[in-house]
Amino acid sequence: xxxxxxxxxxxxxxxxxxxxxxxxxxxxxxxxxxxxxxxxxxxxxxxxxxxxxxxxxxxxxxxxxxxxxxxxxxxxxxxxxxxxxxxxxxxxxxxxxxxxxxxxxxxxxxxxxxxxxxxxxxxxxxxxxxxxxxxxxxxxxxxxxxxxxxxxxxxxxxxxxxxxxxxxxxxxxxxxxxxxxxxxxxxxxxxxxxxxxxxxxxxxxxxxxxxxxxxxxxxxxxxxxxxxxxxxxxxxxxxxxxxxxxxxxxxxxxxxxxxxxxxxxxxxxxxxxxxxxxxxxxxxxxxxxxxxxxxxxxxxxxxxxxxxxxxxxxxxxxxxxxxxxxxxxxxxxxxxxxxxxxxxxxxxxxxxxxxxxxxxxxxxxxxxxxxxxxxxxxxxxxxxxxxxxxxxxxxxxxxxxxxxxxxxxxxxxxxxxxxxx
Numbered sequence: 001x002x003x004x005x006x007x008x009x010x011x012x013x014x015x016x017x018x019x020x021x022x023x024x025x026x027x028x029x030x031x032x033x034x035x036x037x038x039x040x041x042x043x044x045x046x047x048x049x050x051x052x053x054x055x056x057x058x059x060x061x062x063x064x065x066x067x068x069x070x071x072x073x074x075x076x077x078x079x080x081x082x083x084x085x086x087x088x089x090x091x092x093x094x095x096x097x098x099x100x101x102x103x104x105x106x107x108x109x110x111x112x113x114x115x116x117x118x119x120x121x122x123x124x125x126x127x128x129x130x131x132x133x134x135x136x137x138x139x140x141x142x143x144x145x146x147x148x149x150x151x152x153x154x155x156x157x158x159x160x161x162x163x164x165x166x167x168x169x170x171x172x173x174x175x176x177x178x179x180x181x182x183x184x185x186x187x188x189x190x191x192x193x194x195x196x197x198x199x200x201x202x203x204x205x206x207x208x209x210x211x212x213x214x215x216x217x218x219x220x221x222x223x224x225x226x227x228x229x230x231x232x233x234x235x236x237x238x239x240x241x242x243x244x245x246x247x248x249x250x251x252x253x254x255x256x257x258x259x260x261x262x263x264x265x266x267x268x269x270x271x272x273x274x275x276x277x278x279x280x281x282x283x284x285x286x287x288x289x290x291x292x293x294x295x296x297x298x299x300x301x302x303x304x305x306x307x308x309x310x311x312x313x314x315x316x317x318x319x320x321x322x323x324x325x326x327x328x329x330x331x332x333x334x335x336x337x338x339x340x341x342x343x344x345x346x347x348x349x350x351x352x353x354x355x356x357x358x359x360x361x362x363x364x365x366x367x368x369x370x371x372x373x374x375x376x377x378x379x380x381x382x383x384x385x386x387x388x389x390x391x392x393x394x395x396x397x398x399x400x401x402x403x404x405x406x407x408x409x410x411x412x413x414x415x416x417x418x419x420x421x
Contacts, residue, residue: 010050010286010312010362014327017284032371034386035338036241043390049315056311059087060304063400065295072291072334073105073267080290084306084331086271091314093274093329101344103334103342104225104237106130107294109260113202116140116254119245125202126295127259128186129218129337132226133373138258139163139199139230145246149185152192160197164189167243170234172208175371176364182206186233187220192230201231204239207417212237216293218337230259269333271341276317277325283352285328285359285417286313289408290333305362305406306331325357332361339407348412356417361406364421373399373421375413387420 006194035043061267063083070080081098088096106129113123145165146152149164152166166189170182185203205214214235219227234242246253288305313329334340346353372391374384381401388398404410405419413419 004209010308010360014284014286014316017325032064032381040390046315047390047394049318050312053311053315055091055314056304056307058100058308059310060299062087063306064299064303068297068299069294070290070292071107071294072337072340073103073269074107075263075292077269077291077333081270081272081333083329084274084290087310088272088274088329090264091310092317093313094277096272096274098270098272099348100268100270101333101340101345102266103269103337103340104221105157105262105264106226106337107262109133109262110258111260112138112256112258113232114256114258115242115245118249118251118253121241123242123255124212124214124235124236125238125257126214126216127261128190128203128216128227128231129234129293130221130225130227130263131219131231131259131261132189132229132263133260134200134230136259136260138256139201140254140256143202143242143246143255144198145243149188149192152189153416155196158197159193162198163257164193164196164198164201164202165234165239165242166203167239169204170206170208178208183217184389186217190219190227190229190231190247191222194230197400198229200259201229202242202255202257203231203233205233205236207236210236212297214238216295221338225265226263230257232257232259232402269340271333271345272331274329276313276323276327278323280325281352281355282325284325285330285356285409285412286361287332287408288362289333289341290331291334291336291341294338300365302335302363304366305364308362308366309360330408335363335408339410342411344407346415353412353415353417356412358411358416358420359405359409360420361408363406363408369394369396371397371399373403374401375403375405375419376401377418380418 067080070077108127111127113125115121141163143165144162148168166185168185171178189201207215213233214233222228286309288302313327332341403421405413
């Protein structure tokens, strides 16, 4: 079940920022005067309500059951946008709308891989986003294994007509930094494969799991809009199996890879936006991304983020009276396939970015929050301590001032908008 502490914490931060001064205000005694006693009591009530509220769970169940997978640019993602509009209106948000944008569309049709010799057997794979198709019937060739992406990049081996296998495993870390390292092979391998003449590429699935459900994700696209070589992820057990086959074989191991995909240069997606109007034109932006990959229902990535931020903003909206600032919830579209919605939002709202006083995306699952990070200017660092103090009873410790804020707010962060995570 969703960890209610996430919603409670998000409600606290959104509510406090919507009510209190972000700009540095010094008292005569030189102390920060950030929140009043009344505002602090309101913040504590938001935490109490958030710990009891089931709105996020209800929203997540609805989105992932009634809509299901929501591939960027698909009809399902369009239905999800309609769901978002209806949900925000029903919950009392104002100025609800969809801001559309164009993107290139990719989807998988079929995927198959097998060891042809010397140990014939099926391998479980999934195509990476924007992988081109192989020729009908697939391609087969000798597998060349590289323990790391760096080993592939620096290799002088002749890989013409070969199938590359990058076997670099993801390291489990509490802060998710292992993922950031592991995804580099997903992004770079197809590029290197094409440069070195390989006919296809396989990577070990990005994840620390041990099931046969490989993790998909986008590969870096070339000038034609697709990755430069057919590329797929092997489930972790299948990557282990292929590694053992290479070790035990007396000669070359040959593999067949058959990927069939669809690509359209132009499709439509959109960002769903709803607001809790404030007394000023300053904005607090929170949200998650509405799209998901097609292999699951997008519960964790990122249905949970949508549910958490909508429910948290509603808690603030239920407080009597208008907040000092407008709280804007954004359900970003087409994050998974290249931050299309993030860039579209930043471009569409370029003239008002100076009025964005805080931004945050929930896109890191729904488990326990263990630290609170900021990226504030030096003059506002004292404010972070207020948040940290109020979040401490939830078991949330202080973090550093290097927060990313989430992928979809990265263009806002680059423009100087303060972010939290």
